[in-house]
Amino acid sequence: xxxxxGSVREAVQAVGLTDGMTISFxxxxxxxxxxxxxxxxxxxxxxxxDLNVNASSIFDVHEPIIEHIKKKVVTGLEVNYxxxxxxxxxxEGILEKPVIFRSHGGRAGDMDRGAAKVDVxxxxxxxxxxxxxxxxxxxxxxxxxxxxxxxxAMCAKKVVVITDHLVPYPLxxxxxxxxxxxxxxxxxxxGDASRIVSxxxxxxxxxxxLRIAYLASQVVKHSGYLKDGFSFQTGAGGASxxxxxxxxxxxxxxxxxxSFCMGGITGYLVSMMEKGYFETILDVQCFDLxxxxxxxxxxxxxxxxxxxxxSPAAKSCAVDSLDVVILGATQVxxxxxxxxxxxxxxxxxxxxxxxxxxxKGAKLAIVVAPLIRARLPLIVDQVLCKSTPGETIxxxxxxxxxxxxxxxxxxxxxxxxxxxxxxxxxELKRMAEEIAGVPKAVTCTGRVxxxxxxxxxxxxxxxxxxx
Amino acid sequence: xxxxxGSVREAVQAVGLTDGMTISFxxxxxxxxxxxxxxxxxxxxxxxxDLNVNASSIFDVHEPIIEHIKKKVVTGLEVNYxxxxxxxxxxEGILEKPVIFRSHGGRAGDMDRGAAKVDVxxxxxxxxxxxxxxxxxxxxxxxxxxxxxxxxAMCAKKVVVITDHLVPYPLxxxxxxxxxxxxxxxxxxxGDASRIVSxxxxxxxxxxxLRIAYLASQVVKHSGYLKDGFSFQTGAGGASxxxxxxxxxxxxxxxxxxSFCMGGITGYLVSMMEKGYFETILDVQCFDLxxxxxxxxxxxxxxxxxxxxxSPAAKSCAVDSLDVVILGATQVxxxxxxxxxxxxxxxxxxxxxxxxxxxKGAKLAIVVAPLIRARLPLIVDQVLCKSTPGETIxxxxxxxxxxxxxxxxxxxxxxxxxxxxxxxxxELKRMAEEIAGVPKAVTCTGRVxxxxxxxxxxxxxxxxxxx
Numbered sequence: 001x002x003x004x005x006g007s008v009r010e011a012v013q014a015v016g017l018t019d020g021m022t023i024s025f026x027x028x029x030x031x032x033x034x035x036x037x038x039x040x041x042x043x044x045x046x047x048x049x050d051l052n053v054n055a056s057s058i059f060d061v062h063e064p065i066i067e068h069i070k071k072k073v074v075t076g077l078e079v080n081y082x083x084x085x086x087x088x089x090x091x092e093g094i095l096e097k098p099v100i101f102r103s104h105g106g107r108a109g110d111m112d113r114g115a116a117k118v119d120v121x122x123x124x125x126x127x128x129x130x131x132x133x134x135x136x137x138x139x140x141x142x143x144x145x146x147x148x149x150x151x152x153a154m155c156a157k158k159v160v161v162i163t164d165h166l167v168p169y170p171l172x173x174x175x176x177x178x179x180x181x182x183x184x185x186x187x188x189x190x191g192d193a194s195r196i197v198s199x200x201x202x203x204x205x206x207x208x209x210l211r212i213a214y215l216a217s218q219v220v221k222h223s224g225y226l227k228d229g230f231s232f233q234t235g236a237g238g239a240s241x242x243x244x245x246x247x248x249x250x251x252x253x254x255x256x257x258x259s260f261c262m263g264g265i266t267g268y269l270v271s272m273m274e275k276g277y278f279e280t281i282l283d284v285q286c287f288d289l290x291x292x293x294x295x296x297x298x299x300x301x302x303x304x305x306x307x308x309x310x311s312p313a314a315k316s317c318a319v320d321s322l323d324v325v326i327l328g329a330t331q332v333x334x335x336x337x338x339x340x341x342x343x344x345x346x347x348x349x350x351x352x353x354x355x356x357x358x359x360k361g362a363k364l365a366i367v368v369a370p371l372i373r374a375r376l377p378l379i380v381d382q383v384l385c386k387s388t389p390g391e392t393i394x395x396x397x398x399x400x401x402x403x404x405x406x407x408x409x410x411x412x413x414x415x416x417x418x419x420x421x422x423x424x425x426x427e428l429k430r431m432a433e434e435i436a437g438v439p440k441a442v443t444c445t446g447r448v449x450x451x452x453x454x455x456x457x458x459x460x461x462x463x464x465x466x467x
Numbered sequence: 468x469x470x471x472x473g474s475v476r477e478a479v480q481a482v483g484l485t486d487g488m489t490i491s492f493x494x495x496x497x498x499x500x501x502x503x504x505x506x507x508x509x510x511x512x513x514x515x516x517d518l519n520v521n522a523s524s525i526f527d528v529h530e531p532i533i534e535h536i537k538k539k540v541v542t543g544l545e546v547n548y549x550x551x552x553x554x555x556x557x558x559e560g561i562l563e564k565p566v567i568f569r570s571h572g573g574r575a576g577d578m579d580r581g582a583a584k585v586d587v588x589x590x591x592x593x594x595x596x597x598x599x600x601x602x603x604x605x606x607x608x609x610x611x612x613x614x615x616x617x618x619x620a621m622c623a624k625k626v627v628v629i630t631d632h633l634v635p636y637p638l639x640x641x642x643x644x645x646x647x648x649x650x651x652x653x654x655x656x657x658g659d660a661s662r663i664v665s666x667x668x669x670x671x672x673x674x675x676x677l678r679i680a681y682l683a684s685q686v687v688k689h690s691g692y693l694k695d696g697f698s699f700q701t702g703a704g705g706a707s708x709x710x711x712x713x714x715x716x717x718x719x720x721x722x723x724x725x726s727f728c729m730g731g732i733t734g735y736l737v738s739m740m741e742k743g744y745f746e747t748i749l750d751v752q753c754f755d756l757x758x759x760x761x762x763x764x765x766x767x768x769x770x771x772x773x774x775x776x777x778s779p780a781a782k783s784c785a786v787d788s789l790d791v792v793i794l795g796a797t798q799v800x801x802x803x804x805x806x807x808x809x810x811x812x813x814x815x816x817x818x819x820x821x822x823x824x825x826x827k828g829a830k831l832a833i834v835v836a837p838l839i840r841a842r843l844p845l846i847v848d849q850v851l852c853k854s855t856p857g858e859t860i861x862x863x864x865x866x867x868x869x870x871x872x873x874x875x876x877x878x879x880x881x882x883x884x885x886x887x888x889x890x891x892x893x894e895l896k897r898m899a900e901e902i903a904g905v906p907k908a909v910t911c912t913g914r915v916x917x918x919x920x921x922x923x924x925x926x927x928x929x930x931x932x933x934x
Contacts, residue, residue, distance in 0.1 A: 001787060131783050159782075168696065169788055170727050172747050172767055179774055179781030229635065260637050280639050299766075300639055307646050314646030315626075316598050320468055321636055 002130040003184045008042045008162065011183045012120075015158035017043070020050045021119035024156060026149040027057035027081070028124070028136055028285060032195030035124035035162050037064050038187065044073045052076030054118055056107060056148040056306075057351070060085040061195070069095050078116065080104050080351050087348030090449055093465040099348075099450040101341060101463075104148065104284070105310025105317065105357035106455035111151040113313045115457055121156035123149050123176075124190045128163040132181025133174040136286075136303075137296040139165030141191040144286025144295045145265070146175045150305035153180040164190045173296075175303055201266040201288045203245055204238030208370055211399040213239050215420065216326060216368045217246030219395050219402060222418040223364050223411060225323040226250060230258040232278070233319075233358055234326040236266050236287040239368060243326050244268050251277045262309070262318060263325075263354065265291040265301075273300065282318050284309040284354075310357035312455045319354070319361025327355055329369045329396075331383045334425050336390030336405050338367055339383035341452060344376045346384045346444045346466055356388040357455050364394050364411075371398035376439050377432030379403075379425060384442060385452060386461040401428050469597040470651045475509045475629065478650045479587075482625035484510070487517045488586035491623060493616035494524035494548070495591070495603055495752060499662030502591035502629050504531050505654065511540045519543030521585055523574060523615040523773075524818070527552040528662070536561050545583065547571050547818050554815030557916055560932040566815075566917040568808060568930075571615065571751070572777025572784065572824035573922035578622040580780045582924055588623035590616050590643075591657045595630040599648025600641040603753075603770075604763040606632030608658040611732070611753025611762045613642045617772035620647040631657045640763075642770055668733040668755045670712055671705030678866040679835050680706050682887065683793060684713030686862050686869060689885045690831050690878060692790040693717060697725035699745070700786075700825055701736075701793040703754040706835060708735050710793050718744045729776070729785060730792075730821065732758040732768075740767065749785050751776040751821075777824035779922045786821070786828025794822055796836045796863075798850045801892050803857030803872050805834055806850035808919060811843040813851045813911045813933055824922050826859040831878075838865040843906050844899030846870075846892060851909060852919060853928040863892060870895050 005011050017023070023043075025036045036055060041064070043051065053074050058065065060083040068074040069089070078100040082090065090099055102110060110116035125134035126141045136146040141164055153159050153176045161184045204210060220226050220243075232247065234240040245268070251258065258278040261269050265283045267290025273281050274294075281301045286292050294301045310319045319325075330350065331339035338359075340350045359365040369378050378398060394411065396403040401423035404412035415422050423431075433439075446465025454460040472478050484490070490510075492503045503522060508531070510518065520541050525532065527550045535541040536556070545567040549557065557566055569577060577583035592601035593608045603613040608631055620626050620643045628651045671677060687693050687710075699714065701707040712735070718725065725745040728736050732750045734757025740748050741761075748768045753759050761768045777786045786792075797817065798806035805826075807817045826832040836845050845865060861878065863870040868890035871879035882889045890898075900906075913932025921927040 001783075003783070131788060168726060168746075170747060170749060170769075170785065172769070174769065177771070177775045178783045178785075179778060182782055259635060279635075280637060282637060302637075302639070302641065304644070308644045311646065315649055316468075316470070316645045318637065318645075321598060 003132055003181060004130045005183055005185055008039060008185055009046065011160045011185045012042060012046065014183045015120050015160060017048065017120050019048055022052040022054055022117060024118040024121040024152045025055040026123060026152055027055065028143040028146060028148060029141065029191040029196045031059040031061045032192040033061055033124060034189060034191050035122060036062050039122045040065060040068050044068055049073055050075045054078040054116060057081035058086050059083045062086060066094060080107050081353050082348055082351055084349035091347045091466045093449055098448045101351055101450055101452040103352040103356045103455045104306050104354045105312055106453060106457065108151040108306035109311040109313030109455065110457055111155040112307055112311060118152060118156035120158045120160060121152035122160050122162060123152060125161045125163040127165045127167060127171065128161050128184055129167055129169040129171040130184055131169055131178040132161045132184050133171040133178045134161055135171060135173055135175045137173065141193055141196060142292050143196050144292040145283045145303045147284030147304055147309060148306045150176060151307060158182045160185065162187055162190055164188060197286060197288050197292060201236050201241060201268065202238060203241045208399045209239035210242055212368050212370065212397055213242030214246055215402055216243045216366050216397045217250065218418065218420055219366055219397060219415060220247055220324055221250055222414045225364055226256060228257050230256060231321060231323045232258060232261045233263040233322055235328060236264045240326050241266065241268050244272065248272055248277055262322065267291060270294040310354055319358050322358060322362040324364045325358040325362040327359060327365060327367045329367045329378065332367060332379050332396050333383045334379065334381060334429060336393040337383050337386045338388040338393060339385045340387045341385040342463060346442050348450065348463060352387050359388045359392040360455065365392060366395045366397055367393055368397045371400045371428065371432045372436045375436050377429060377436050379429040379432060385463050387452065396425065398428060400431055403428050470599055470648060471597045472650055472652055475506060475652055476513065478627045478652045479509060479513065481650045482587050482627060484515065484587050486515055489519040489521055489584060491521040491585040491588045491619045493590060493619055494522065495610040495613060495615060496608065496658040496663045498526040498528045499659040500528055500591060501656060501658050502589060503529050506589045507532060507535050511535055516540055517542045521545040521583060524548035525553050526550045529553060533561060547574050548820050549815055549818055551816035558814045558933045560913065560916055565915045568818055568917055568919045570819040570823045570922045571773050571821045572779055573920060573924065575618040575773035576778040576780035576922065577924055578618040579774055579778060585619060585623035587625045587627060588619035589627050589629060590619060592628045592630040594632045594634060594638065595628050595651060596634055596636040596638040597651055598636055598645040599628045599651050600638040600645045601628055602638060602640055602642045604640065608660055608663060609759050610663050611759040612750045612770045614751030614771055614776060615773045617643060618774060625649045627652065629654055629657055631655060664753060664755050664759065668703050668708060668735065669705060670708045675837055675866045676706035677709055679837065679864055680709030681713055682869055683710045683833050683835050683864045684717065685885065685887055686833055686864060686882060687714055687791055688717055689881045692831055693723060695724050697723060698788060698790045699725060699728045700730040700789055702795060703731045703733050707793050708733065711735050711739065715739055715744055729789065734758060737761040777821055786825050789825060789829040791831045792825040792829040794826060794832060794834045796834045796845065799834060799846050799863050800850045801846065801848060801896060803860040804850045804853045805855040805860060806852045807854045808852040809930060813909050815917065815930060819854050823855040826855045827922065832860050833862045833864055834860055835864045838867045838895065838899045839903045842903050844896060844903050846896035846899060852930050854919065865895060867898055868895050
């Protein structure tokens with residue numbers, strides 16, 4: 001008995017894929033992923049049409065999907081994040097049906113409670129046995145955590161595992177077990193290792209980024225959360241890592257032992273755990289090789305599913321216990337609403353990922369961003385897309401000042417008492433406009449090309465067609 | 468935010484338990500379990516009635532349930548195994564509604580597909596944090612694997628975690644995550660450590676047991692399955708361990724490297740893995756302290772859920788890939804049907820556990836048992852309860868001879884060629900009767916006190932009331 005079939009085509013046939021079905025993909029192979037393109041090419045070659053693709057994220061490597069959309073092979077798209085290449089095409093209106101944007105937690109939640117149905121999940125597995133036990137930790141295309149793929153495996157009617165590293169049964173150190181899997185396919189390569197993760201992630205050297213990071217760390221310090229048991233999430237970008245560095249320095253100085261860190265995991269966070277600043281890492285996604293080595297070798301570095309990370313449909317999730325999260329933004333408005341879906345011109349080039357999940361869960365949600373980017377002010381009267389509601393954001397940190405959400409008066413007072421440059425958010429907006437000028441109003445009045453769902457599944461905003 | 472409540476009573480209230488509901492328990496604390504009794508006492512004290520109890524197993528320690536049944540606090544019972552004390556009371560008819568017996572795989576499968584619904588699962592957790600992340604590997608009442616509790620956590624509408632070892636959030640090395648948990652209660656003790664597991668499990672010294680074990684190992688040897696990649700399950704009893712010892716000797720002599728072993732895990736199987744005879748242990752339940760230490764410390768010793776172990780509702784499970792299983796029996800009939808539910812007088816004193824699951828899955832299912840026990844022959848015309856269908860049993864091994872299922876002609880020829888004492892099963896029956904006499908026919912003609920479901924949920928047999 002074995003679930004192995006000879007090719008992707010045989011797998012597609014074995015699971016009975018037909019026109020109009022929903023298929024899903026995870027994004028742990030990031031910009032090195034071969035699997036989404038490989039499967040869609042095969043499906044197109046078989047003459048199938050009208051598929052709905054639920055991919056946890058779409059990167060620039062997935063550009064071929066544009067042709068599949070134009071040819072009506074793909075007629076629906078659901079994502080948590082979408083890179084600029086495909087995003088621009090969507091903004092220009094190539095897809096008739098609006099894209100559905102969810103958050104990482106929202107996608108898991110919608111799958112878990114049956115609101116987002118998947119007929120066939122195609123799971124890129126860096127390592128698997130012929131019955132479908134799989135892991136992301138081993139093999140030439142190792143990506144570490146398979147966090148986002150758990151919902152796909154557990155909720156899809158049929159599950160196809162695609163691997164380039166088949167091992168004898170039973171796979172040691174299994175992440176997702178065989179009981180969810182229908183078919184296993186071995187292919188030459190599921191991805192380009194050099195693009196799946198970066199070799200190392202580095203702290204920014206940009207003085208503006210460092211200034212923002214320093215101020216953010218001061219907000220953390222004076223928030224009252226930086227004490228034993230402290231939990232923390234930050235991104236993998238250079239400025240986010242700089243926040244981690246400053247936080248580490250404070251933890252060292254004050255002898256603070258944190259509990260967990262989370263998010264896209266990098267070597268920097270791994271080293272903080274190894275030095276004892278955090279007890280454990282809860283890892284839904286690895287961003288570099290050090291993180292992959294750590295999740296493989298260090299028992300305190302735990303793989304978690306997207307459900308455990310952030311699902312609002314679960315009875316609780318890790319973001320509910322998070323103290324502090326550091327987040328980014330392309331736009332923030334004077335009500336503290338954050339846009340991470342579009343650029344300042346309204347073109348899709350991102351998505352929530354875990355943004356609105358962690359903002360909602362964390363006790364302190366800090367947005368860090370330069371006050372001006374590409375000559376455009378960060379802060380606007382109204383964001384072009386509301387990705388994360390302002391009421392879940394506590395602080396905006398720019399290099400020129402810190403705006404505290406008025407709901408958070410105590411924190412504001414603490415930051416003022418600490419002589420931090422606290423400003424009204426309208427003042428920050430004015431400062432940016434003094435330097436960069438008042439930007440020309442961007443209005444998007446075309447038909448709706450994307451619906452942005454909040455993590456609980458309700459419609460939060462829409463994105464409209466460009467020119 | 469915390470899910471901690473102050474007492475079992477508060478937990479029962481918090482989850483809204485009412486008359487007529489189904490509550491569930493797992494049996495990893497075995498005869499040392501305090502939790503089932505503690506919860507039922509509280510429920511009885513609160514005046515609740517008419518509860519249906521789905522307990523993966525009932526041991527003698529759970530004798531107080533007899534009073535709860537008599538007082539109609541408990542009016543339904545579903546189990547995979549039931550020890551002799553409660554079994555006798557059931558056989559005598561204390562419960563109006565027939566008990567439902569399932570197998571370990573069948574229970575997980577019925578829960579997973581919604582055929583066995585649970586309103587509230589009470590999970591004894593040797594270690595947990597205040598959000599409900601739990602593990603069996605740590606704490607004063609450590610039991611190792613929590614394999615049977617996964618379905619309860621994942622399928623029950625409400626989940627209460629009861630622990631005597633509360634740790635800071637987030638629990639390191641979590642087995643069952645918080646997303647399934649509603650309420651956490653800390654109590655003084657969830658069990659009597661000395662009865663949860665034995666200190667060590669020992670190989671039998673009984674010459675009859677050793678003879679049977681030796682013959683069983685010879686069957687394994689000549690079956691053709693003892694080669695690289697070999698997988699094996701045996702029980703924790705002294706005779707079963709003796710089979711493991713003989714198998715190990717053969718593996719050593721012939722330089723064979725097995726793949727996995729499974730079942731109730733003992734130090735003996737752990738040592739076989741450590742010596743390299745098996746790559747990995749798939750552990751749904753630990754039987755001794757060495758097994759607990761190993762599942763905690765050795766990454767190749769993997770905890771698996773009952774679903775992954777044996778669920779027929781999953782797309783595959785580990786028993787489907789099992790080569791050889793060694794099983795016990797209280798009775799075998801001439802059609803190779805096996806009884807492990809009742810003694811030879813028809814009193815309930817056991818249950819399938821994983822018996823029928825592994826018999827169905829394994830390529831070679833060997834039953835080992837003494838030809839005569841308590842002066843009664845093992846082999847009868849018709850078992851008092853069909854626990855495992857004869858068509859899934861390959862061989863019966865007794866000290867006086869080996870009976871091969873006629874469906875398995877090639878194996879029979881191989882064993883004869885190896886000069887093993889192969890006999891027709893009727894001949895074995897006659898041999899026993901020559902020694903012990905023909906036993907008085909036992910007939911149970913009372914009303915049905917238990918329905919025995921096969922692993923797929925269909926009714927396989929009934930057990931009737933004794934005098």
